[in-house]
Amino acid sequence: MAVGLFKWATGFWGYSGFNVPPMHGDFEAQRHWMEITTHLPISQWYFYDLQYWGLDYPPLTAYHSWLLGRIGSIIDPNWFALSSSRGFESQLLKVYMRATVLISEYLVYVPAAIILNRKLGRTQGVNGWESSVALVAILMQPATILIDHAHFQYNTVMLGFVLASVSSMLAGRALWGCVFFVAALCYKQMALYYAPAMFAYLMGVCAVQGFNSRRFLTIALVTVILFALCFAPLLLGSIYDQYRGISAFTAKKTPLPPLLAELPIKINEQSWYFAPIVQLTQSIHRIFPFARGLFEDKVANMWCAIHTMHKLHIYPLGQMQRISTVVTLISILPSTMTISVSPKAELLPWALASTAWGFYLCSFQVHEKSVLLPLLPMTILLGSDSGLGTDMRAWIGWANVLGAWTLFPLLKRDELRMPYGVLTLLWSYLLGLPPTSLSLYFGRQSKNGELNSITKIVHLAFYAVMIAWHVGEAFVPPPDDKPDLWVVLNVLVGFGGFGICFIWCNWQLILRSGMMEDYWSDRVRIEAAQKRKKQ
Numbered sequence: 013m014a015v016g017l018f019k020w021a022t023g024f025w026g027y028s029g030f031n032v033p034p035m036h037g038d039f040e041a042q043r044h045w046m047e048i049t050t051h052l053p054i055s056q057w058y059f060y061d062l063q064y065w066g067l068d069y070p071p072l073t074a075y076h077s078w079l080l081g082r083i084g085s086i087i088d089p090n091w092f093a094l095s096s097s098r099g100f101e102s103q104l105l106k107v108y109m110r111a112t113v114l115i116s117e118y119l120v121y122v123p124a125a126i127i128l129n130r131k132l133g134r135t136q137g138v139n140g141w142e143s144s145v146a147l148v149a150i151l152m153q154p155a156t157i158l159i160d161h162a163h164f165q166y167n168t169v170m171l172g173f174v175l176a177s178v179s180s181m182l183a184g185r186a187l188w189g190c191v192f193f194v195a196a197l198c199y200k201q202m203a204l205y206y207a208p209a210m211f212a213y214l215m216g217v218c219a220v221q222g223f224n225s226r227r228f229l230t231i232a233l234v235t236v237i238l239f240a241l242c243f244a245p246l247l248l249g250s251i252y253d254q255y256r257g258i259s260a261f262t263a264k265k266t267p268l269p270p271l272l273a274e275l276p277i278k279i280n281e282q283s284w285y286f287a288p289i290v291q292l293t294q295s296i297h298r299i300f301p302f303a304r305g306l307f308e309d310k311v312a313n314m315w316c317a318i319h320t321m322h323k324l325h326i327y328p329l330g331q332m333q334r335i336s337t338v339v340t341l342i343s344i345l346p347s348t349m350t351i352s353v354s355p356k357a358e359l360l361p362w363a364l365a366s367t368a369w370g371f372y373l374c375s376f377q378v379h380e381k382s383v384l385l386p387l388l389p390m391t392i393l394l395g396s397d398s399g400l401g402t403d404m405r406a407w408i409g410w411a412n413v414l415g416a417w418t419l420f421p422l423l424k425r426d427e428l429r430m431p432y433g434v435l436t437l438l439w440s441y442l443l444g445l446p447p448t449s450l451s452l453y454f455g456r457q458s459k460n461g462e463l464n465s466i467t468k469i470v471h472l473a474f475y476a477v478m479i480a481w482h483v484g485e486a487f488v489p490p491p492d493d494k495p496d497l498w499v500v501l502n503v504l505v506g507f508g509g510f511g512i513c514f515i516w517c518n519w520q521l522i523l524r525s526g527m528m529e530d531y532w533s534d535r536v537r538i539e540a541a542q543k544r545k546k547q
Contacts (some may be wrong), residue, residue: 013189014150016114019161022435023110026427028163036099037426039164041065041090043109044098046081049074050330051094054249054297055260055287058294064098068191071246072198075236076169080112113160113168121172125150128179129395135182136358136397141329149442153391154435159381161430167381170200171388177210178364178392180358186227187234194238202298205371205385209363212348216355242289246295247288254287260294269293283486306332308379310499312418312506313372314339320500326517336376343370346518354525358396362521365390371515374505380422383415383510406452406463410471411513418480418506421499423457481505 029037044065052060057074059066059314067074081092083107090099091105107410131151150326160167170441180189193210196203209502218228250260267273271293279286306324315324316334324332346367351359362445368386372378390408393399399408431537441448463471467522522528 015148018435019117019157020110020154022152022157022161022431023106023114025162025431027106027162028397028426030101030426033099033154035064037164039109042077042164042166043100043105045069045074045077045265046084047092047094050092051079051080053253053258054246054293055253055258057246058291059260059266062298066298068301070198070299071295072243073166073200076116076166076199077243081339084108084112091182108219109164110161113166116166116357117160117172121168121175122151124172124175124179125392128175128182131179131182132392132395132399136183138397140397142400143395145442146399147407149390149394149439152435152439152440152442153387153412154385154432155369155412155419156384156433158353158416158419158423158428158432159384162431163381163423163426165381167200167202167384167455170196170203173199173385174203174206174364178360178389181213181360184357185450186231190214190231190234191238191393194235194242198239202382202385205368205375205382205387206364208344208348209351209360209367212352213245213355213357213360215364216352219352220355228512243295246291250287251284254284260287260290271297275398277448291319300332302329304377305329306336306376306379310380310496310503311377311380312383312503312510315378315506316503317507320425320504333376334373336374340371340374340376343374343514347521350518350521350525352529354527356525359521359524360455361389361392361396362517362524366517366521367389367390369510369517373510373514380419383410383418386414386510386513386517387415390513402452403467406467406471407444407513409440409443409452410474411509412511413440413445414474414478414513416489416505417481418502418510420482421502447479470512474505477505 025037027034029040029287046066047059048067049057052534060066068166083371087108088104091100091102091108110237126147127145129147132138133140140148154169156168159165173192174346177189177192177450180186180192189210193206197207208540213230215228218224238527253260257274269290272279272290279289306329307319315332317322345365347363347370351363360394365386368389369469372382390411394408396404413436414434420429420432423429437448440446445455453463453472481498485498494500
């Protein structure tokens, strides 16, 4: 309840696009999707006025928007009236929209976090007090609250499904894990950041003690059926709309979806299967918007950092897509190989964090808000054995503070400086982190010893830079010829810190998998055998 009050109080502040016509922001995008899903035939959802916040999330988000739009229309039909409600802003609408985020989170994310935290506590022998502190830290994660309850989005629904999937895997229920993970993918495509780790883990589980083809085929069949069920209302609805004479194309001379236009065969537009094929190809085209560019705004990843030194827009978009794909695959290779060779469920959060960092740093079309994905599995580890110990708490806390700090330019545009400061400092105080406390780095540590000197230097240097950046950004205006100076510095520092997080997560995954121990024991055995031969 206390956590819920903090989240609700955060909603008293502004939101993305408040009083900023004509496009407004993410608040208007979510409201607009409720508008179109409640008033338009289902076949037109992914086609309607794409220049104004066209629907570009998977079907489960669309169904969720439809449900919330229906409920909201009962309270006040003006909130979601077709066309005339664009840019509608009222206090009662704001209360309703904020409430939908909080209720959705308490229906999905909060129960999943509690169950997973308790499971980690029981299986790894964590005492009740530490488990409770870890749970509060997980639910009070500043970046998640600031994006969903201040900026305004529904990320916790997708993240909650991911937590439920991990919890199912820990319980040995792989099929239920697939159910929840497919739900996450069908709600937000950003869950693909976790997909390689999940796939590698399941492949490893199937290959333990010889390849289990029956288990593999069952998992594959369940996954395909779940995707089919998720898309079924959209595809069947398009067939029914075609039968009623309702066209999916909402404007004259609307071009075919690019994926459909590029097919080597031409499909008869009068056939019954034309409508579902159009829907499927259009939804995929909208869900994966490769035409938007390499990155969204200024984000602390590799491509934006390089772009500050060497402009990447001079290269063809298709070439950059291929390069980013190759670099991303290379970045996730160590974690996916490790979790497939050593498919232990307790290693799954480490693998998810490692692959998510790889995607965030190297993939195509990354948003600032995507930092929530690698931060979640890292933060969940606070509830594991030694999660609140010196080393783990320092690294996980540092990553979260750094993640919230990189979101500041986005939050500043929404006039959310105050909730950013309060939530970040409150979370730091809860875990005994800088700038509220230096005891983790200099005080006596009763659990798991002290941090090594390199960790202390790196973390404290970044904390000092973040504080100095805030002072400079607040009081020193940038030069006229470099208006984005402070934002660019934020990107460069954030990229450096996230790169270190990526390396640390991968290293911890490899260490905890036991592969290094096997390597050294094999090496000792081989050297001993060679010595015996020489003798």
